[in-house]
Amino acid sequence: MHEEKYPLVSHPHDPRFTFLRSLQSASGRIKSGKYLIEGIRHVSRCFEQRVPVELMFEIPSILSNPFGQRLARRIRQSKVPCIRLTPHLYQQLSLAAEPQGIGAVVRQRWHELSSLKVTRDSLWLAIESIDQPGNLGTILRTAEAAGVSGVLLLDSVPDPWDPACVRASMGSLFSQRLVRCDIREFTAWARRSGVAVVASSPRGLFDFNVFRCRWPAALLIGSERSGLSDQLLDVADFSLRIPMRGDCDSLNVAVATGVLLFALSGRRQ
């Protein structure tokens, strides 16, 4: 039986399990530089994108999906270290409503500002702050779909490797270039690279419907509650607003980001 080739972890104090659990907290992720992914779709996308998987965990009694079973077999054959978990331990790791019985540990990948290649018509996303990791994940998924070349996370953006963010990103974390920097580094980079900084703000000067962008460009967004800080609004070359009808005074931050990114990226062609 191939199942005997990889160990079963059943005790909550087993160091392999306590390591997995540690990745649920920001401090554990910072210390190890790794994060958890979960579910067939995520593990499959990660594997196909050749993101190095450090460890796969599997719960054979739960992993009933044939595609998932084949995926697990392929990963085992590729010499990735694998463990089995008991369903009881797995419950403590999974956020899913219907857990699929497969997950992995992946190394975080950060890029340096200086390594970004700013081509003539490239679109970038800079995030000043976001309160909810789930919103950040949806924004990363949207950014990939809109053809964003990289995402710059400024000072107060939460950890993109948070399980709620990873889950909502639907695998976009595996291919997106993520950069951590502060506001000064961001503005210096934009100036040096000739990137137009386009702020999103309810009080923006331009209606996004009629705005023609200078390229390359970076859309700059702020948090759900308070939007962009004055400091960042001041450094922006342009500020865009989404005109609202009805009694609505704001949109969900991921929806607003999607509306603006697709409008900018569609006019680039």
Next chain:
Amino acid sequence: MHEEKYPLVSHPHDPRFTFLRSLQSASGRIKSGKYLIEGIRHVSRCFEQRVPVELMFEIPSILSNPFGQRLARRIRQSKVPCIRLTPHLYQQLSLAAEPQGIGAVVRQRWHELSSLKVTRDSLWLAIESIDQPGNLGTILRTAEAAGVSGVLLLDSVPDPWDPACVRASMGSLFSQRLVRCDIREFTAWARRSGVAVVASSPRGLFDFNVFRCRWPAALLIGSERSGLSDQLLDVADFSLRIPMRGDCDSLNVAVATGVLLFALSGRRQ
């Protein structure tokens, strides 16, 4: 003390409390035709939009925000029946991370298809199915901001009065025209009113960036997982796709709806 003018409910079997709890379930809401709202923003918007509040509940020890306190006073003065709840009972009602100590019971408001006024350039939203009430709420909020004249909920759309939907809608439920109908009624209405049915689909014929719509129009969206059914794709006059870059094969359904609604509504001007 004015506090003595309205009763304190402290026992979990008090029928006033069991009624509030019953509104957390779909069956309780259907039976009564009412729903719960919670938090200062929701109660305030509801009151300002003159949506008749059937009952207000307040938790004086938690309602510390001065604006919220003034709001509660105004509602009490307007002769709305009011009760106080103990913090312990309130905990069982609130979904909020930071409960604000105020909420209300509101009567559901449905519109009839036949009562909708279809003006020449009006934009409508029809939803075939949505899995998560939170997504439905975000979509309703987005629809209001994009100037949608009414939302038609087809067969398998969840209850818009679900607490998670109410919460995510950020008050858009109070002003939006909501209609429940089946697919046949919807298509008959669209034909009769000259409304162009525009389906959203990853395999849509038109890139939304270049699509010019015939007006009036209804955007038609399907569920997170499976999109629109073949039956509805067949009745659509047009089908739109959002071109995706990267390895992304889909967007969050609320983001996709926002991108399409704002693109349609922006070109209407």
